Amino acid sequence: MKGNTVFKRSYNRALDLLAGREAGAALPSESDLAQALDVSRTTVRAVLAALGEAGIVARAEEDGGPARRRLGRRPGPGDYFPDTQTLSAGAAVERRFMEWILQGDFRAGQLLNAAELARQFGTSTTTIREHLAQFQHFGLLERRPNSAWLFKGLTPEFANEIYDVREMFELRATRSFVELPEESEPWCELLAIEAEHHALLANIDTEYPSFPQLDERLHRVIHETTDNRFIIDFYDIISTIFHYTYQWNKVDEKQRNTTALMEHLDYIEALRSRDQRAIDTRCRKHLRTARATLLRSIADGPFSLDTLPPGAAS
Amino acid sequence: MKGNTVFKRSYNRALDLLAGREAGAALPSESDLAQALDVSRTTVRAVLAALGEAGIVARAEEDGGPARRRLGRRPGPGDYFPDTQTLSAGAAVERRFMEWILQGDFRAGQLLNAAELARQFGTSTTTIREHLAQFQHFGLLERRPNSAWLFKGLTPEFANEIYDVREMFELRATRSFVELPEESEPWCELLAIEAEHHALLANIDTEYPSFPQLDERLHRVIHETTDNRFIIDFYDIISTIFHYTYQWNKVDEKQRNTTALMEHLDYIEALRSRDQRAIDTRCRKHLRTARATLLRSIADGPFSLDTLPPGAAS
DNA sequence: AATCTGTTTTTAATGTAAAAAAAACAGCGC
DNA sequence: GCGCTGTTTTTTTTACATTAAAAACAGATT
Structure with a gap:
């Protein structure tokens, strides 16, 4: 009647935590594990019981004192629940x-x-x-x-409507962003993101698939400075749509990501200059490219799970 | 296991339809009634059966032919289901x-x-x-x-966040609105709304409670010209919030509505001039007032169901 | 007192069942 | 063939039951 995905996910994460320890080592307390796994102690106890069944944890029956748990054996790859069962x-x-x-x-x-x-x-x-x-x-x-x-369809209209709003919101977000002091948390994050852009570009041939995660971080840090729940909620929608389209549209991926990284660097430079005119120009330019990419994906669709060979784009 | 609110609502609406007819008049066909009541024929049949029980419709048993229904007696006020039972x-x-x-x-x-x-x-x-x-x-x-x-609370932050977005969206909507030709449907509606503003102002002492409906029509016709589902969805949220706050906050209502009507007329005038600068000014001014009204309501809250006497506001 | 584990109580997630409403089907009269 | 009504099948809405997970409670040890 109710899936036990929380249990399975926690079990797998507990295996990860335990993987680094020596056999025989004492385990953290139930409360500490609960905090580390971000679930209730009830779930932790269920996980520990299952780990006991599997022989991964053993209980040292000390006389009088509470039964401390110890690591019985190192967990192996076969101990994990399949990933498909860990989604609610x-x-x-x-x-x-x-x-x-x-x-x-x-x-x-x-x-x-x-x-x-x-x-x-x-x-x-x-x-x-x-x-x-x-x-x-x-x-x-x-x-x-x-x-x-x-x-209603993942149509060109959908892409244009979502991008029209996104542009309004992101431009507005840059206003609040540039008003924050250099030492504020979002600005530190921006500098870190900029550094990662350079690092990614240096190894673009192998690292280009990690672009989406960086894209998400950059746009999110900007949006979140607005402190406006509607703007942030809307970015969550965009983020989800992209999460999936990125995964399916593999055509020209390396080239697209490289272009986007360069545009990001220009955009970041403009933000650092705090010149509103320059920011608007660079932001709009990047969003125009991103919109075109989404429109292209939609026009080419339906998407395929197979990665097409380079140059196979229409 | 499932409420029959559709049935009850349809029953009441059917009584309304029948109220104007003479006893003995033939009823429309089931299909026609279904269309008129905007429900399925199944529901219509249930309604007709119940109306039969109540003696409001009678079946003329014509030999051979299909049993035509006729109005048995005129429905009275006591025949209706109470309004509280007609909400899903x-x-x-x-x-x-x-x-x-x-x-x-x-x-x-x-x-x-x-x-x-x-x-x-x-x-x-x-x-x-x-x-x-x-x-x-x-x-x-x-x-x-x-x-x-x-x-999260109906707080001043909520009001400011919703109005920041509303302002962006409504200004954007005026751009698409002024691009439409004079003869287009939204412009005709605007002129009708303007006329109703004058009519309402002429009888403001008694008619001021009908302002909210006019406010909704004006802002919605503007928003809908964007053809952007996100902007229109957002206006639905605003509309709902207002629907309820209007109902509860009765302090100074006549004065507030009069002010808003005047601002609307200025705003409409600006729209008709198609002067973007003037439109922005008037639109912003009106939204500033509306925001202040909402903030004031929130600050004064909790709201009361009782209409306070004039001048009782803090 | 604080922290740990064992136990009990609540609550959220989610499948199942039953009624209301919609939709599809079928026959009849014109 | 078209429109009408009677009947049957699907589907949506909604209550309820059951299990997983959380939270509260209670001793016990340091």
């Missing part, structure tokens, strides 16, 4: 739904029904309903009361 | 939740739990969960996974 039912629905969209399994204007999706995704209608509501927020679905859901 | 469980939760917020039953930072709310609101946790998610979208709630909901 809800998160799994989100992921699979996004995959279906990107692979073109739904057409724009198509009506989706919850019962059918529940069957296809192997969950209950309750879970489906709860999480389809999220995509309504994304502007990808529209709910028809007492009827089906309308898939 | 979900809509009822939204309404009650908003009432609780406005009356100060929740404090900012308070943790809410679904089970408790379900008990208080008299519904199931399923319904509560589904609809609390909406308020997350509003920025009023934050969901803690595997834990409670955090009420």
